[in-house]
Amino acid sequence: MSDNSPIHPRVRVRFAPSPTGPLHLGGVRTALYNYLFAKKHGGDFLLRIEDTDQTRYVAGAEQYILDSLKWAGMSWAEGPDIGGSNAPYRQSERKHLYKQYADQLIANEFAYYAFDTTEDLEDMRNKAEAGGATNWKYDYITRDYMKNSLTLSEDEVNERLQNEEAYVIRLKTPRNEEIKLHDIIRGYVSVQSKEIDDKVLYKSDGMPTYHLANVVDDHLMEISHVIRGDEWLPSAPLHVLLYRYLGWEDTMPEFAHLPLILKPDGNGKLSKRDGDRLGFPVFALDWIDPTSGEKSSGYRENGYLPEAFINIIALLGWHPADNKELLSMEELVELFSLERVSKAGAKFDPEKAKWFNQQYLHHLPDADIISMLNVQVKEAGIQASNEYISQVAMLTRDKAHFTQDMLGNSRYFFDTPTNYDQNILAKRYNEAAIAFCKVLADVWSKKPFESAEEAKATFEKTATDRDEKPGNYMQLLRVLITGEAGGPDLWHILYLMGTKTCVDRIQIALKVLG
């Protein structure tokens, strides 16, 4: 099956999140696959906010979603912030549009009014369970025993409607029909209509449910391909039924249901808890829940480059034919195809995510690395010359896995250490070493070194003059000056810092450590 559907001359896809909280990995990936598919086929990628559930509205969530997508490098042709020919793009603002389609379904006897209260439904469920049934459904059998426009007289229905009694509109799901649909990723899926209950299409608060709103909007917005999470596959046949009953089956979009992203260990889908437990972010950006104040950490704030982030999630459930792994957005657009999306859920591997980021950091041009450190230094309120910062960046860049490592790993270039590596101290800090360091400090203060090589040479000479091995003191020297047990080439560090700083730090360390 080709990606280009003959019934839809133009590829138009949408990402349709609910603003109920922060966007997690799976959501960004769904958006990304939609985006890649649109770009690949020269089509449109739109954004639509599915906020039909007022009770779950979360302040700031919509803006957060937009910010996340922008940070990741995606842009949209139509959306709530920029409008477009199908505006508005928030379902709550499209409220007035849906009723007519629900009415149309009723007029054509594909749907009906139902007046049962939540308590009524609860009652029926309980009774059925008491009778041994495991799964009560509002369906072709039970609807005959409920309060709806199929069981009530026309007069009574009209009266209830006139009295503004609460009602919902339900789909009159047929009893015996095989509903087949084609999914680009899974092939043909077929379901017996009797398995589908009489789904609520229109709620008593005057809002459509997902099913109705989604189908109506996808039709109105001329969506060609519905690319969404796997959790929608079971209700896809219902959507097919809706397209059919609304008279839109011939322009129905094609479906592609994406496999879920699973937690790294065990089974089940990835959740915030897993991230907290295992120590990695599951959201694109930091998010603070407005009601609970609970914080969720994001990839951006954890030091991931957006390009790396995109690369990581692109490969969760999809691979190009040649198995190439480091891919830019342009390459992803070029190579992407829904046919190559895998069927099985993918366990998220935070270690590999780290590796990707490190690769991207490694391949960044020097100028970018330098300005990264520059920004971090300035933000930390540290005074240092641009020249010095550049040199430090060049010396430490290979060590960085995350953006914040640039300053994190080079802090000692700017500040005198306050903590010294205890392991090295325990092994190397003794009377002889103290004596040696005093002599070395003296040698250097009398004749400052003018190159990394000279620093090394004078250090070695000081040791051999005392009939000692330089190797005994090299790591100790590093610890006294930087506080750290590891780092870039010591002599380059020393030369960069300058003789005076080195001598000062040796003396400070000797004093602090006693």
Add this chain to the structure above:
RNA sequence: GCGCUGUUCGUCUAUCGGUUAGGACACCAGAUUUUCAUUCUGGUAAGAGGGGUUCGACUCCCCUACGGCGUACCA
């Protein structure tokens, strides 16, 4: 429970009936770095189980097991 759906190294995956089942992360070993990290080289490691179909199955079909999703006036 029922419905849908899935199952190749620990993890992400390649393979579209004939391969010594390939790559990447992680892991282990060696080299480089008198350090840590980086880098390089090498290595360990896989087709859930059972039936078919076929000259030949990871690949096609069936069953079993295990997993995921769904089963709301949530999306």
